[in-house]
Amino acid sequence: MCATRTQDVRRTLDQIQLLARAGTQIVRIAVDSIRDVEALKTFAGQVEVPLSVDLQESYRLAEAVAPWVAKIRYNPGHLHHHERSRPWQDKVRWLAEIADRYDCALRVGVNCGSIDPAIAEKFPAGETVGPMVALATMHAEFLESIGFHRYCVSLKDSSPERVIEANFAFARQMPHVPLHLGLTEAGLPPEGVWKTRRALMPLLAQGIGETIRVSLTVPADRKHEEVLAAQEMLRDVASGNLEFGPGERLPGLDIISCPSCSRVENERFVDLAEQVRQMTRYAADVPLTIAVMGCRVNGPGETDHADLGLWCGPNFVNLKRGSTLIGRFSYEEILPRLKEELDRLIAERTNSERSRIGQ
Numbered sequence: 001m002c003a004t005r006t007q008d009v010r011r012t013l014d015q016i017q018l019l020a021r022a023g024t025q026i027v028r029i030a031v032d033s034i035r036d037v038e039a040l041k042t043f044a045g046q047v048e049v050p051l052s053v054d055l056q057e058s059y060r061l062a063e064a065v066a067p068w069v070a071k072i073r074y075n076p077g078h079l080h081h082h083e084r085s086r087p088w089q090d091k092v093r094w095l096a097e098i099a100d101r102y103d104c105a106l107r108v109g110v111n112c113g114s115i116d117p118a119i120a121e122k123f124p125a126g127e128t129v130g131p132m133v134a135l136a137t138m139h140a141e142f143l144e145s146i147g148f149h150r151y152c153v154s155l156k157d158s159s160p161e162r163v164i165e166a167n168f169a170f171a172r173q174m175p176h177v178p179l180h181l182g183l184t185e186a187g188l189p190p191e192g193v194w195k196t197r198r199a200l201m202p203l204l205a206q207g208i209g210e211t212i213r214v215s216l217t218v219p220a221d222r223k224h225e226e227v228l229a230a231q232e233m234l235r236d237v238a239s240g241n242l243e244f245g246p247g248e249r250l251p252g253l254d255i256i257s258c259p260s261c262s263r264v265e266n267e268r269f270v271d272l273a274e275q276v277r278q279m280t281r282y283a284a285d286v287p288l289t290i291a292v293m294g295c296r297v298n299g300p301g302e303t304d305h306a307d308l309g310l311w312c313g314p315n316f317v318n319l320k321r322g323s324t325l326i327g328r329f330s331y332e333e334i335l336p337r338l339k340e341e342l343d344r345l346i347a348e349r350t351n352s353e354r355s356r357i358g359q
């Protein structure tokens with residue numbers, strides 16, 4: 001996926017070519033506005049690799065983008081934000097009609113951080129696998145009920161175990177539906193590569209997965225590393241090597257961070273993720289999760305499940321503890337503030353462990 005701003009046509013074209021040279025077979029672009037569509041039109045005809053567009057909350061732009069791309073990804077967890085009184089079935093039927101008219105495929109892109117609230121409320125708070133599978137199945141069955149079959153499904157989570165569980169569960173229920181596999185917010189390499197291998201290799205080894213994506217928190221000019229990591233993983237699975245890599249033992253502290261895309265609100269995001277990794281090394285053995293996210297589209301939802309979460313705005317970073325917002329801090333203030341919260345959390349856990357064992 002391109003990490004450049006879609007309206008920055010020169011950089012986006014360079015990014016697509018970088019990925020194509022590395023051997024990617026499809027490139028995803030984020031589109032959130034009609035200006036993004038105008039930019040897309042200027043370069044869509046100049047690239048040889050098929051383009052896919054990620055619409056997130058902007059599904060109403062489907063008609064404008066469809067003539068220019070091979071695939072449209074919609075997020076079923078984001079359909080409820082607009083035209084609230086319109087049933088989701090109407091929206092999906094419209095998307096399928098557009099896809100049919102312009103000879104596009106659809107991806108039903110389900111993500112752990114943006115489950116449709118109407119589905120989430122049927123499951124215990126915090127559970128992600130059950131709601132993801134239910135949402136994906138509901139949309140796949142609906143598409144088939146209206147005679148639309150040119151689609152694939154993805155179920156992405158930031159936990160390798162949950163990616164495996166969700167994809168196996170969906171594949172058992174709807175084995176004929178192509179799956180796009182990915183671990184969301186895998187984070188910085190090399191840990192992000194190890195985590196992705198841990199999530200995807202068991203599925204690929206069982207013949208599950210038609211397309212894959214490796215999502216790494218790297219700057220735009222290193223995005224081809226995602227393609228190279230994916231290729232190596234496919235080669236290893238084909239040769240029967242299912243080792244995750246030198247990171248078989250993952251550290252106790254899990255830093256999950258998004259790969260960034262054109263929506264990233266401040267380019268300091270990638271550096272911030274790296275600084276968080278450096279600053280928290282002293283707590284590497286503590287089993288906690290810190291999420292670092294690049295924007296408001298997925299940041300608020302996908303930090304809810306982490307012990308501590310940061311999501312970036314243009315000039316500030318939101319700091320959360322679980323689903324509670326602690327405050328907004330400047331890029332200069334955020335690291336010491338995060339350290340304070342991390343130390344507090346470690347002390348609380350240590351005290352509660354001491355009381356549990358009666359010390």
Ligand code: SF4
Pocket residue numbers: 258259260261262263264265293294295296297298299
């Ligand atoms: S959190 Fe935002 S910036 Fe990061 S990949 Fe997701 S949409 Fe892009």
